[in-house]
Structures are given as C-alpha cells and as structure tokens.
Amino acid sequence: MQNYPPRWADRLLTFFCAPHLLEEVQGDLHERYQRQLALFGEKIARRQYVWNVLSFIRPFALKRKKSEFQTTFLCSPTMLINYLKVAFRNLVRHKTFSSLNVFGLTVGTVCCLYILAYVKDQFGYDTYHKDAENIYRLRTNIVHNGGDQPMFNSCTSGPVIAPTMKKDLPEVVEYTRALNFFTTKNNVLGVVGKTETFIDDKGFLVDSTFFNVFTYRFTEGSPEHSLDAPYTAVLSKTLAKKMFGDEKAINKRIKVGSNINTTIYTVTGVYDDNFGKSHLKPSFLVSLNSGGLGEFARNNTEWGGNNFIYSYVKLKPHVSPESVNTKIAALLQRYGGKRIAELGMQKKVFLEKITDIHLYSKGVTNQAGKVSDISFLYILLTIAAFIQLIACINFVNLTTARSVRRAKEVGVRKAVGAFRSVLIGQFLGESMLIAFISIFLALPIVQLLLPFLNSLTDSALELNVTQNVDILVITVSVALLTGLLAGIYPAIYLSSFKPVSVLKGTFKFNPTSVVLRKGLVVFQFSIAIVLIIGVLVISKQLDFMQNKDLGFNQKQKIVISLSNENAQGQFTALKNELLNQHQIKNIGGVRYYPSQSFLQDMLVFKSGGSMDKGVLIKNNVVDEGFLKTLGIKLIAGRNFTPADTNNQVILSEKSVRDLNLTLTTAVGTEVFTGAVDNVDAFIVIGVYKDYINNSLKEEIKPVMMHYNAQPEYMVLEVQSDNYDGLMANVEQTWKKLIPGFPLQYSFLDEEIQKQYVEEKTLRKIINSFTFIAILISCLGLFGLAMFTAEQRTKEIGVRKVLGASVLSITTLLSKEFLKPVVVALLIASPLSYYAMNKWLESFVYRTEIGWGSFAVAGIAIVAISLFTVSYQTLKAALINPVTTLKSE
Structure with missing residues (x-):
C-alpha cells in the first residue's frame, strides 16, 4: 500500500495554487488522503485525491492564468528596472562565473554568427535574376x-x-x-x-x-x-x-x-x-x-x-x-x-x-565556375550548432552549480507571493541579458577576425549589420535563441525551490541536477573529441594524397600555357630554344595535363564490333616528349615520333583491359570509333602504365593518346634552385618567339594540390573550431572545478587533519572531473569512427583510420582536462585546514 497521493496531481496543485497558500492547502488535502487510504484503500483514496485537487483549482484556474500572464508579461517599469538591477548585481558580485559565462557565449556566438552569415551567402547564388x-x-x-x-x-x-x-x-x-x-x-x-x-x-x-x-x-x-x-x-x-x-x-x-x-x-x-x-x-x-x-x-x-x-x-x-x-x-x-x-x-x-x-551540382563535370557542396554547409551548420550548444551547456552547468547561493532569494520571493512563472521570467531575462552582452561583444570581434575567418572558408564575405537587415535578423535571432537555450533549464530549476525548506535551512541539492551537469560535461567533451579525431583523420588523408605515387613524377615540373594559335605554331621552335638551357632537362606537349579533366572522349571498339559494344575512352593529345618528361612508363610498344599522325595512338593499361586486349596483342591492333558510314580507324603503337590524372576521389579512366606537334600546354622538367632566374630566361625566349603575348605558367605539383582545396578548407575549419570547442569546454570545467573545490573546502580540511596528503587530495578531486571525460571518449570514439569512415568513402584511394587517431585524441583530451582543473585542485589541496575549520 502506498502512503502518498498521485504526484502529478501535486504538481498540478503547485502550478495553480499561490505559493503562500500552497503549504496549508496541500497539508489539508494530504491529511484527507491518509484518512481515506485507511478507510477505503489505495485505489479509491487516490481517485478521491485527484477529484479534490481538481475541485479546488477549478473555480480560480482561469482567473489565476490571466493574473499570471499580466504579472509575468505586463509588469510595471519599476519591476523591470528592479529585475535588471538584480541581474547586474549578480553579474558584478560573481565576476569569475559571469566572465566565464560571457566569454564562453561570446566565443560561441562569434563562430555561430560567421557560419550563419556564410551559409546565407552561399544560398544567395543566382537569386538576383528576375524570375x-x-x-x-x-x-x-x-x-x-x-x-x-x-x-x-x-x-x-x-x-x-x-x-x-x-x-x-x-x-x-x-x-x-x-x-x-x-x-x-x-x-x-x-x-x-x-x-x-x-x-x-x-x-x-x-x-x-x-x-x-x-x-x-x-x-x-x-x-x-x-x-x-x-x-x-x-x-x-x-x-x-x-x-x-x-x-x-x-x-x-x-x-x-x-x-x-x-x-x-x-x-x-x-x-x-x-x-x-x-x-x-x-x-x-x-x-x-x-x-x-x-x-x-x-x-x-x-x-x-x-x-x-x-x-x-x-x-x-x-x-x-x-x-x-x-x-x-x-x-x-x-x-x-x-x-x-x-x-x-x-x-x-x-x-x-x-x-x-x-x-x-557537386561532381557534375564541365562546370562553368567553382561550385560548393550542400553537405559542406551542413557540416558547418552542425559545427556552429554544437559550438553554441557547448557554450550554452557551460552556462547551464555554472548557473545550476551556483544555485545554492540564490536559493534564499527564490524562497523569499515565493514567500511574499511571487508566482513561479514570474521567477522563470526573471531568470530567463538574466540569461537573455548575458546573451545580448555576448552578441554586442561578438559583433566587433567578427568584424575584426573577418579576414582570418574568410581565409578559413576561402571566401570574401562582408558583414555589415547596419546595411544588411538579414544579418541584423540573424544577430537578434542568435541572441534570443542562445538566451532561451542557456537559460530555460536554470530558470525552471531555480524557480522550483520550495520556500519552506530553503528558509528553514533544510534545502538540499536535487541529485538529478548533479547527474545532469555531469551528463552535459560528457556531451561537451564528446563533441570536442569527435572534432579532434576528425582533424587527425582528415590530416592523415591529406598526407596520404600528397605522398601517394600517382604514376608520374610531379616535382620540378612547370606548365606553360600556349594560349593562342601563334604560340601553338611556335611550339617546336620554342621547345628547341628552351632545351638549350642546361637547367631544363626535358620538354613535353599535352592538351590535358594531370589535374585537368579530360573534356573529349569517344566510344572505341575492336574490329568486328560496333558503337553499342564500344568502350568510352578519354582522349588526350601529346607530343613525343610528354611521357619522358613526366616519367610515365611505356610498358609495351613504342613512343610517338614526329613522323606519326593522329591515326597512331598509345593506350593506357586500363584501356587495354576494357577492350579485352593484352599487352602482347594490343600493339599493332586496329581500333575504331564512329557509326555507320563514318568510322575512323586507329593503330595502337604502344601501351603506357596507368597514372592518376585527376583527383584521388575518382577511379582511373581509360585514356587514348593521339599525336600532335602543336599542343595547348608545354611541360618543362627542370633542375634548378633558382626558379626566378630560370623563368626570367624562359620569358626572354618566349618574348623573342611570341611577342605581344604574356607568358602564363604554373607549377604542376601546385595544380595537383588545387584539386583538394575543399578538403584543406575543411581541415582548417575543423582545426579552428576544435580549438574553440576545447577552449569553451575547458572554461566550463574550470568553473565547475572552482565551485566544487569551494563547496568541499571543509571536507578537504578534515581530510588533511586526518593525515591526507596533498597528492591524495589532488588525485581525489581530479578523478571526479576525469570520469566524465573518459566516458565522453568512450562515447565519441565509435561516433567519430562512423563519421570519418563515411567521409573517406568519397575517395577511391584512401588511408585507413587506425587506432592511433583515437589514442592521440584520448591522451590529448585527458591531458587538457587535467591541466584545466590542476590549478583549482592544487589550490584546494594546499589550503591550511585551520582556516577552513576554525569556525566548526
């Protein structure tokens, strides 16, 4: 048999009943419940209790709600001023906690504001056209x-x-x-x-x-x-x-x-x-x-x-x-x-x-300009949400941890008739105030950091709040949402204190709030660990791509653009002149050099076949020096010679496989393209070893090389430490043979790395935001460590009197903060493994994640956490017990 009435009915009574009447009314109803419980049993007693509660609140429920609304939202200017005074006094009185809250929210808001403005800017492409x-x-x-x-x-x-x-x-x-x-x-x-x-x-x-x-x-x-x-x-x-x-x-x-x-x-x-x-x-x-x-x-x-x-x-x-x-x-x-x-x-x-x-349209070929990827924006928005959430969690943790200091204030307000909703409004107002202070601090910081932030996202975003209504709306929205997220739980929690227990001195912390605080710390550090592992895996993949054997030598190669018909006509003369320079070893000509997409292709078939059974093969145009210049291996047949025409071709290994040929049978074979009465024939004179022409995200394509002595690009293989002097000599030769047209050149290895701009941008962004996530999380951990050490001062004093060493006390306090960090590591590891494995699936050639990234992330986060709490734990352990126990 249960000796307590239905709790949900009690909560309903608490909501509708004025605080100064609640204790008396609830005591009377509880006495009636106990009598009916003894006479009629639990089922009838509980049913009657619910009926009694409903009967009691029914007459004035609507009146109460109207009064509550007026009191909460239509309060007088004097009351508003009073609330602001209380809010500012609390901020000033508790400078350290206030600074941690404001600093954390400001840093989070800076990230959030910039990312939201960047995402809005990315969604603005082509929207200005009429219709x-x-x-x-x-x-x-x-x-x-x-x-x-x-x-x-x-x-x-x-x-x-x-x-x-x-x-x-x-x-x-x-x-x-x-x-x-x-x-x-x-x-x-x-x-x-x-x-x-x-x-x-x-x-x-x-x-x-x-x-x-x-x-x-x-x-x-x-x-x-x-x-x-x-x-x-x-x-x-x-x-x-x-x-x-x-x-x-x-x-x-x-x-x-x-x-x-x-x-x-x-x-x-x-x-x-x-x-x-x-x-x-x-x-x-x-x-x-x-x-x-x-x-x-x-x-x-x-x-x-x-x-x-x-x-x-x-x-x-x-x-x-x-x-x-x-x-x-x-x-x-x-x-x-x-x-x-x-x-x-x-x-x-x-x-x-x-x-x-x-x-x-990411991944669609032949784009007219650079395009972005919606999934990249989703990643940014997720990071912004998590960063802001971490900052809000700090606010929740620090505010609820300090709640004992405001318990008496809540008790007095309730005792003199304040409704709970009024208290919720007050505490939410305080959190909104801190949020708006953070916004006003964040705006000039964003403007100041705009060049750096734009370098992270490879953009030229301008943030002008006064001239852009959208940015102003975003700013106000971020402030309101931040204040609501950060303040709603502390407001509900603080306003729930019972005035009797608070004023009698019997108030105790709700164990649920302690568990929630630890859970929020786990959540914070889980996000930070996921970001750390993400940075490590992305860096590992980028290193893998930079060191991957592409099937050719990309170092010390200079690509010169032959951007007009005059330059292409002078290719042979220019090549012969430049080869006289001892720093230039080889020169080759090509239409599509590595890192460029093949824009031409054709369906190729063997003798007796047709277009519907053909193999789609990419076309490239080269001269006799291209393979040697890039160090691409010829594994069958011969290279081009100046006597060859467009009908002689060299196939890649993959082309040979796709055409069901072999290295021994390919050379000398005739292949065809075209339909009906318009068929072109080509004679295979050689086969070269496959090389990776495009990004490591793509599979190697079958390629057929044709000969042309007037290609679009010239590739120089050089051996020099003085590129300025070398290019000055090249430009002098260029001007002599091709006057009136500027020399345009680039380095092949740099062109290849441009294919991975998105991945490098992602690494820079996650690097920066990982640091911010760890910083904000550690701010919260530092605040909790300071508060816990303050609350346990007498306990530490007693332990020291009984012989506990500084090391044992430091270890005791540190363990309490390391437990949620270790739990966060266990939670974040499988999540980050899944996320990074999905990301790596976009690469045909990719590295393995390995256990090393998780070990490094774990050691790093534990070390950072210990460093964060070490000052407060040592300070608490070194305090003189006489100081803390003299009043006992």
Missing part, C-alpha cells in the same frame, strides 16, 4: 548500352536542344546558350591599336537572348540588343577598368585570342560584375553570331554527341519542371532517337534550377 525561380540549366546524362552508371554526367548539352525546346514546347518562354572558348586555361585580350595584353579565363560566346534570361546591371550601354550584331562584346566593369582605365569602353574595339584564333569585337556595353553572385560569373561576353566557334555551335544539329554548350531556358510561371522533363525525353526520341541508338547509348537531358546549381 530566377523559372530559369533552368539543361543537364545531360549518358549511359552506355548495358551500363547502369552515367558515363557522361555534364552540365552541358547539345547546341540544338534549347532552340528546339523554344520552338516546340509552349512552356518555354526564352532560351540562351553560353560557350567558352575551348581553352582550358585562358584567353589573351587586348585593345586594338595597343600592344599591352591581358590574360582572362572567364569569357563566353552567348546568344543575343542572354540578357532576356539573365539580369545584369549595366553601367555603360543597355542590355537590350547589346549582342544582336555579329562581333559585339559586353565587358564586366572590372575588365573594362583594366583595359581602358577611366575612359568609356563603349564603342571601343578589342581583340580576343583563344587557342583557335584571334578575333576583333566592338564593345557595346559594360555591366557591374559585383551585382549579385552567380555560378557563371563571366568577365566578358561576345555574340555567338560571330563566325568561328559561334558559327559551328549555331549550325550544329547533332542530337547524340557534341554536348559542349551551356544551355538555359526560362519557363512560364507555375510550370512543373517534371512535366517539361517528360517532354524533353519525347523531343530527344523524336529528333535524335535514331542517332542516339547508332551511338550505342541512352541519353537523358533534364532541367536543373539555376538557384540550385551552386550547392547541388
């Missing part, structure tokens, strides 16, 4: 017959598709296309009549309808009809300033040299390239109706291959993209079904919203 929600890019997926994975997943499409959609589909309002200059590195620009030239890699040939689809703010001229006429160009404000200075650019003539030819254009407008963020971000645009490449694109009617152009369509409002995708499939079948079948493939063209391009 942006109706503008889509065409994407192309091609699957080889019999395959299940796309062998071609590109953001480009065939030139004929978008115009046909405009003609046949009523949902399409307008279309436009953009085509780069088929140069993978740069274009050479100059002003007609001047010798000075500029390098630029962001020029596009576009349809005259470009500004009907996209919104640009013009500073000279107007977008309407600016590209209607052939050989017209529109420049960005930055490029116009570079080429013409303060002069007007409109109606001036410029020359643009690509790796195909040099063309003269008339400038018809200048636009502000700082207006809005775009995935395209061109520095200049020229009319597609200008001969050469433009004419080739306009007259191209290929529905299967030649997917080389960026195509965009604007749909009517409220049109479903899924319905248009269905019609595109029918369009492909109607106009290109036969051709696509001849090529032995299945082709899919579909719409991609332009506002999704920047964050949702």
Whole structure:
C-alpha cells in the first residue's frame, strides 16, 4: 500500500495554487488522503485525491492564468528596472562565473554568427535574376548500352536542344546558350591599336537572348540588343577598368585570342560584375553570331554527341519542371532517337534550377565556375550548432552549480507571493541579458577576425549589420535563441525551490541536477573529441594524397600555357630554344595535363564490333616528349615520333583491359570509333602504365593518346634552385618567339594540390573550431572545478587533519572531473569512427583510420582536462585546514 497521493496531481496543485497558500492547502488535502487510504484503500483514496485537487483549482484556474500572464508579461517599469538591477548585481558580485559565462557565449556566438552569415551567402547564388525561380540549366546524362552508371554526367548539352525546346514546347518562354572558348586555361585580350595584353579565363560566346534570361546591371550601354550584331562584346566593369582605365569602353574595339584564333569585337556595353553572385560569373561576353566557334555551335544539329554548350531556358510561371522533363525525353526520341541508338547509348537531358546549381551540382563535370557542396554547409551548420550548444551547456552547468547561493532569494520571493512563472521570467531575462552582452561583444570581434575567418572558408564575405537587415535578423535571432537555450533549464530549476525548506535551512541539492551537469560535461567533451579525431583523420588523408605515387613524377615540373594559335605554331621552335638551357632537362606537349579533366572522349571498339559494344575512352593529345618528361612508363610498344599522325595512338593499361586486349596483342591492333558510314580507324603503337590524372576521389579512366606537334600546354622538367632566374630566361625566349603575348605558367605539383582545396578548407575549419570547442569546454570545467573545490573546502580540511596528503587530495578531486571525460571518449570514439569512415568513402584511394587517431585524441583530451582543473585542485589541496575549520 502506498502512503502518498498521485504526484502529478501535486504538481498540478503547485502550478495553480499561490505559493503562500500552497503549504496549508496541500497539508489539508494530504491529511484527507491518509484518512481515506485507511478507510477505503489505495485505489479509491487516490481517485478521491485527484477529484479534490481538481475541485479546488477549478473555480480560480482561469482567473489565476490571466493574473499570471499580466504579472509575468505586463509588469510595471519599476519591476523591470528592479529585475535588471538584480541581474547586474549578480553579474558584478560573481565576476569569475559571469566572465566565464560571457566569454564562453561570446566565443560561441562569434563562430555561430560567421557560419550563419556564410551559409546565407552561399544560398544567395543566382537569386538576383528576375524570375530566377523559372530559369533552368539543361543537364545531360549518358549511359552506355548495358551500363547502369552515367558515363557522361555534364552540365552541358547539345547546341540544338534549347532552340528546339523554344520552338516546340509552349512552356518555354526564352532560351540562351553560353560557350567558352575551348581553352582550358585562358584567353589573351587586348585593345586594338595597343600592344599591352591581358590574360582572362572567364569569357563566353552567348546568344543575343542572354540578357532576356539573365539580369545584369549595366553601367555603360543597355542590355537590350547589346549582342544582336555579329562581333559585339559586353565587358564586366572590372575588365573594362583594366583595359581602358577611366575612359568609356563603349564603342571601343578589342581583340580576343583563344587557342583557335584571334578575333576583333566592338564593345557595346559594360555591366557591374559585383551585382549579385552567380555560378557563371563571366568577365566578358561576345555574340555567338560571330563566325568561328559561334558559327559551328549555331549550325550544329547533332542530337547524340557534341554536348559542349551551356544551355538555359526560362519557363512560364507555375510550370512543373517534371512535366517539361517528360517532354524533353519525347523531343530527344523524336529528333535524335535514331542517332542516339547508332551511338550505342541512352541519353537523358533534364532541367536543373539555376538557384540550385551552386550547392547541388557537386561532381557534375564541365562546370562553368567553382561550385560548393550542400553537405559542406551542413557540416558547418552542425559545427556552429554544437559550438553554441557547448557554450550554452557551460552556462547551464555554472548557473545550476551556483544555485545554492540564490536559493534564499527564490524562497523569499515565493514567500511574499511571487508566482513561479514570474521567477522563470526573471531568470530567463538574466540569461537573455548575458546573451545580448555576448552578441554586442561578438559583433566587433567578427568584424575584426573577418579576414582570418574568410581565409578559413576561402571566401570574401562582408558583414555589415547596419546595411544588411538579414544579418541584423540573424544577430537578434542568435541572441534570443542562445538566451532561451542557456537559460530555460536554470530558470525552471531555480524557480522550483520550495520556500519552506530553503528558509528553514533544510534545502538540499536535487541529485538529478548533479547527474545532469555531469551528463552535459560528457556531451561537451564528446563533441570536442569527435572534432579532434576528425582533424587527425582528415590530416592523415591529406598526407596520404600528397605522398601517394600517382604514376608520374610531379616535382620540378612547370606548365606553360600556349594560349593562342601563334604560340601553338611556335611550339617546336620554342621547345628547341628552351632545351638549350642546361637547367631544363626535358620538354613535353599535352592538351590535358594531370589535374585537368579530360573534356573529349569517344566510344572505341575492336574490329568486328560496333558503337553499342564500344568502350568510352578519354582522349588526350601529346607530343613525343610528354611521357619522358613526366616519367610515365611505356610498358609495351613504342613512343610517338614526329613522323606519326593522329591515326597512331598509345593506350593506357586500363584501356587495354576494357577492350579485352593484352599487352602482347594490343600493339599493332586496329581500333575504331564512329557509326555507320563514318568510322575512323586507329593503330595502337604502344601501351603506357596507368597514372592518376585527376583527383584521388575518382577511379582511373581509360585514356587514348593521339599525336600532335602543336599542343595547348608545354611541360618543362627542370633542375634548378633558382626558379626566378630560370623563368626570367624562359620569358626572354618566349618574348623573342611570341611577342605581344604574356607568358602564363604554373607549377604542376601546385595544380595537383588545387584539386583538394575543399578538403584543406575543411581541415582548417575543423582545426579552428576544435580549438574553440576545447577552449569553451575547458572554461566550463574550470568553473565547475572552482565551485566544487569551494563547496568541499571543509571536507578537504578534515581530510588533511586526518593525515591526507596533498597528492591524495589532488588525485581525489581530479578523478571526479576525469570520469566524465573518459566516458565522453568512450562515447565519441565509435561516433567519430562512423563519421570519418563515411567521409573517406568519397575517395577511391584512401588511408585507413587506425587506432592511433583515437589514442592521440584520448591522451590529448585527458591531458587538457587535467591541466584545466590542476590549478583549482592544487589550490584546494594546499589550503591550511585551520582556516577552513576554525569556525566548526
């Protein structure tokens, strides 16, 4: 038989009953419960008790709620001022704890504010265009017959598709296309009549309808009809300033040299390239109706291959993209079904919203510009949430630990009639005050650290609260949310103290609050340990990638761009001149050097085969010196010679395997590409050992090398410690043979490392935020150690009187704080293993996680924790027991 009434009914009574009446009413109801328990048994007594409670609170429940609302939210200015005074007095009285709270919340808020502003900025790409929600890019997926994975997943499409959609589909309002200059590195620009030239890699040939689809703010001229006429160009404000200075650019003539030819254009407008963020971000645009490449694109009617152009369509409002995708499939079948079948493939063209391009097209080939990854933003948001949560946990722990000092204040307020909700409002207000103080401190710190934070994320974010309403809203939201998260539990906990026990001196800590504090410490350090292990594993993978044998020698290799037809025509002469320099050992020519994506491919088959059974093989163009210059091993047959033509090819090992050839049978074999009456034949003269041309995230692709004595890039193998002197000599030779065009070069190993910018950025971010997470966690641990040592002063004094040594007392106190850290290590280890294993799955070539990362993380976090609490534990252990026990 139970001798207590239902607890939930007691809680209900506590909520509705005024504090000064509660003890009397509850005592009376409890006496009645005990009498009924003795007479009728537990079941009836408990039922009657609930009925009595409900009967008691029913008459004034609504009145009480209304009064409570008015008291809580409509309090007088005097009361508000009083609450603020109390809050400030508490902050000033307990300087150490207040400083720890404010500092922790400020550091967390700095991280949170910057990450939120950065994420908002990343979601802002292409949103500035008029009707942006109706503008889509065409994407192309091609699957080889019999395959299940796309062998071609590109953001480009065939030139004929978008115009046909405009003609046949009523949902399409307008279309436009953009085509780069088929140069993978740069274009050479100059002003007609001047010798000075500029390098630029962001020029596009576009349809005259470009500004009907996209919104640009013009500073000279107007977008309407600016590209209607052939050989017209529109420049960005930055490029116009570079080429013409303060002069007007409109109606001036410029020359643009690509790796195909040099063309003269008339400038018809200048636009502000700082207006809005775009995935395209061109520095200049020229009319597609200008001969050469433009004419080739306009007259191209290929529905299967030649997917080389960026195509965009604007749909009517409220049109479903899924319905248009269905019609595109029918369009492909109607106009290109036969051709696509001849090529032995299945082709899919579909719409991609332009506002999704920047964050949702990672891994898609042939991007017009740098794109980000939504998963990267999710990681950042998770880190921001955890950092802010750690700071809030510090606040909760320190506030509840100090709660005994405010118990009497709560008891007195309740005794004179304060409702619990009023006390909750007061304590929440105090936490909000600290949160807003943290925000006001965080804002100037973020501005001060902005260059450093931007270097972490590789961005150019500007944070101007006064001119950006969104940032102001984010700032206020962060403050309110932080104050609520940090203050809600302490407010509920502090307001729950019973005034009788507090004022009688019989108040004791609730064991649940102690367990919660330790649990929160475990949570804090679990996050810190996960971040530490993440840093170690990411660093290990980056080291693995830097030291991985790529199948060629990347050291001391200089890549020179032959960015125009004149430079390519002078390749042999330039090569012979440079080889006379003793510091240059070998020179090779290539179209796609390591770290560049192969943009050309073809379906290749053996004699007796056909396109539908062909193997998709990437194409590269090299000269006879390329393999030797990079140290790529030839494992069968011979190298190219100047007497070879485009019909002689060298296959990679993987190409040989995919074509079901062997090293002994491959050399001399004839392979083919093409369909029906348009078949080209190639003779295999050699096989080279596979090398990793692209990122270690990708599998090695089958490659077929063709010979060309006028490639797009020249690779120098050098042996020098004085690169400045070497490049000065190279530039002198360049100017002699190729006057009027600037020398553009880079180092091969640096180009290869650029493939891992995202991973390096992630490592820098996690490095920084791991330090912050540990710092904030240790602040909380330091505060708890200080409070615990203060609470156990008399116990320590008694132990010392009884003979305990300083070491034993220090060990005793340290153990208490190390236990949650060890528990955190046990919890965080499997979580971090799972997370990092998932991250490593994105790499084809990857390192093993190993136990070493967990051992290092464990030792580091234990050492940091011991260092954090050592001062307080030693201080407590060294105190004179006479001082602490003299009043006993």
